[in-house]
Amino acid sequence: MARINFDLQELQAFVAVAERASFRAAAEDLHLSAPALSRRIEKLELLLGVRLFERSTRHVSLTNVGRLFLDHARTALEELESAMLGISDLAVQRSGLVTVACVPSAAYYFLPSVLTAFSARHPRIRVRILDESANTVLNAVIGGRADFGISFIGTQEPEVEFESIFSERFVLAVRRDHRLAARRRIRWEELADERFMTVDKSSGNRVLIDAALAQLARRPSGFFEVAHVSSLLGLVEAGLGVAAVPRLALPVEGHPTLRGIALVAPEVSRTLGLIARRGKPVSGAARVLYDLLRQAARRAR
CATH class of the missing domain: 1.10.10.10 (Winged helix-like DNA-binding domain superfamily/Winged helix DNA-binding domain)
Structure with missing residues (x-):
């Protein structure tokens, strides 16, 4: 030839x-x-x-x-x-900036360990995290402000490639001294009489939950509404009520204040994915971080 x-x-x-x-x-x-x-x-x-x-x-x-x-x-x-x-010798010398748009729950509990490994291998590469709502993350990727993103929406967008990395259920966040804390699972209908707290209607999480509970005869209504899941957890810790949050948003097992309880009938889940602009492959240093995140997600399943 x-x-x-x-x-x-x-x-x-x-x-x-x-x-x-x-x-x-x-x-x-x-x-x-x-x-x-x-x-x-x-x-x-x-x-x-x-x-x-x-x-x-x-x-x-x-x-x-x-x-x-x-x-x-x-x-x-x-x-x-x-x-x-x-090639490690070249990688150490390489410098630059990687911008990742990420929903806050993943940014707080999933991203740090991966960034630790990435920074050890590429100490001269700076990383900027845009920890925003799912819609803002999607727009940052489509608009080119981020090299790639981590979110749970984007599968229907023609401009976006969505690679599923992690599926997680919503759980009920309660204080450990709450009367429900000893339960292993709770039906959504049981929360109709609780001081239930939620994210506002602009949140992708709220859209998922409302759609899943639309057919329930009795369902929880919000006493407090906030913009971010992290704020919900703060209100739960303060003893103001209970909240449904993605499992990933909860602190690790053994937290002194908070506990997560499985929510059933129905089970509501979301799928996190790595999102990138279609036709614009993630490359260079951003690709290294992208691959590390994918590997970490597989281990966490």
Whole structure:
């Protein structure tokens, strides 16, 4: 088989034009002149013996062969970048910024241990956490303010790729001295007479719970409403009532004040996932953190 010799720059040029659907925009991204970019694409097409793009004065689109080659080109570039980051001597010298948008419960109880491992391997890379509501996390990823996100919404968004990493049930958070604290499970209907506290209707968690309980004859109504689950736990600790929260939001077992009790009839759960912009693969240092989070989630299941 004949060997095909081309430069990495030609592969990067092809991916840039394919993603931007514009030679001009791709040239600006790569800090090249338009003629220089065109020469790289022409050389690659000549080496492969196929046309990768259909061109007109106003429009650029991939050919059928070009669409197939794009998947292989992206994979090759990602694997090369990951391999370079995996070399410890180079990784230590690498610097930069990774931005992760994350729902607060995951940011508080799931992310720290992964960040500890990441920082040990890449001490020169800074990490910025946008701990916001699920909707804000989704918008941060779609808008490009975050390299990727951790959330429980996004599966229906055409602009987002959602990779499930963790499924968790909602539990009832109570003080250990509460009269319900000795129970192993509680039906939602039993909470109709409790001082029940909840997040407000703008919260994705509230939407999940309301939808799941819509058919119940008796259901809890909120005495207090707050914006974040962390605030709910503070109110529970203060003895103001009980609250339904994702299991991940509860402190670890053995907490001196709080306890979680299984909620049933129905069981309500949410699925956390890693979300990224479709067609914009997570790469570089962000990819290393992305993979560490995925591995940690698998261990936690």
